[in-house]
Amino acid sequence: MENNYQELAKHFRAFGSAFRTTDVFRDFIELTAITLINQYAFDEQWNERENRYHEIRQKYAEDDFRRFPKILAALIAAVSESKRQGTFDDVLGRLYMNLNLGNPDSGQYFTPYSISKLMSGLVAQDLPEKLDTQKFVSVLEPACGSGANLIAFAEQVQELGHIPAQRVAAMGVDIDVLCVWMCYIQCQLYRIPAKIVHGDSLTCEFWSAWCTSDWVYGGFAQAMAEKVAQEKAADGAEPPSTPASPASLALEEQLVLF
Template sequence: MAHQAVTAFVRALDQFDRSKTRTEVFRIFCEMAFCALAKRASPFADQRDRLEAQYMECVRMFPNKDDVRRMPEMMAIAIQIIAASGVDFFGQAAAEIGALDARLGQFFTPYEVSRMMAEMSLGDVSAQIEEQGFITISEPAAGAGGMVLAVADVIEKQGFDPARHIWVEAVELSRATFHMAYVQIAARGVAGRVINGNSLSLETNDQAFTPAAPAYHAMNGHPFAKQQEAARQAARAEKAAQARRRELLRSPAPAAARAVWQ
């Protein structure tokens, strides 16, 4: 059974321009919500300009400006429920209106299932968070972000703030569901980066940091600092080994060794 706020949200979609289907209105709404939130969170001026232009392009899709004025009311409904936790709001709304494409492997996973999976996967994270201050989460097929919401809820139940103690890297291939995932993860107050791309080919089409990302960085620094330092050390070791090999090849030792074995 759908959450009552989701039901109210879906009913609101029927009040829009009849030349567009509910799915079209929902898709445009999610894109506008993404642009509005990502623009405020972006540290890059060129990205902010691009998001503003993208937002205005969506606005022009509604000749009746009353439709545009309804958007903030719907946004308020969604953000209030998402921030309160315990529901995959956009995932449930998309399932209600038939916006998920099974041909792309898009299926709605009930929040209760995601919550159970999160609890089983995470266990007790207190020791890890107390040791390094945070945990990192990788979600290679984020969908509408339902699994990330469940993870945030589990972490919060254990007494930790998702904005300070989680860093999420969430990837979603579909542009429409990428927008849904970003808005939900951002509204839930989770720090991280949401990427529109392919986890298998590593192609990236778009990406945006959540509003909680700056506070996370201020408290914890870069989430992958240890991995980056390990990579730098490995690169330095490899460079030193290559130099040593070149030195040995230039020395008379290889020729002397060959002479012994001939």
């Protein structure tokens, strides 16, 4: 695994002094997110994303742009090796911090994956029972960063003998769109059904959503809507006579509706 990180870092540094590493990293992440989602999400934003892809491409000479597929290949190799070993990892989050791209002025420090694993174990002690009694389990991360906590949760599901692509519905939010793309990419590569939203969990303002192919084709949007409705009914909540205002809805409900 360490060799994969070194390979990834080497590719970014190969751009030389003509480019800032922070700009190359951001362009790579956005290009990769667009490349992945435009393979299956033929929605009204498809052309906008495609145009953005070519806009970024024009910033680079052909020889420099050819480095991006090599970086993506190295990233896929790192995730694949992690999966072969039966463990997951926050590949992009670790790389981001190792390249010294964090923003200390805004308090941006990604949680080490070992801590995410510990936290996942502490907050999901009833996970075996839920997996035995429910069709799927859901997890919400209101400040998802690169997705370490969502990835750790999915790994825990796998350790219990279940397939995350079938048994997990993950939702994440982050105010930094770079984090949204990073989280989406990793959930897509690890095959975690996920809806990652660019938004503000405190003000409940949302601007865009990036859904993995397993979320889309697994029917998790409808499944989550039904889950929320069932939980409200179990709590004895009366159906409203008028549509509920966004302010009266929990974050999970708003994300389901967004």
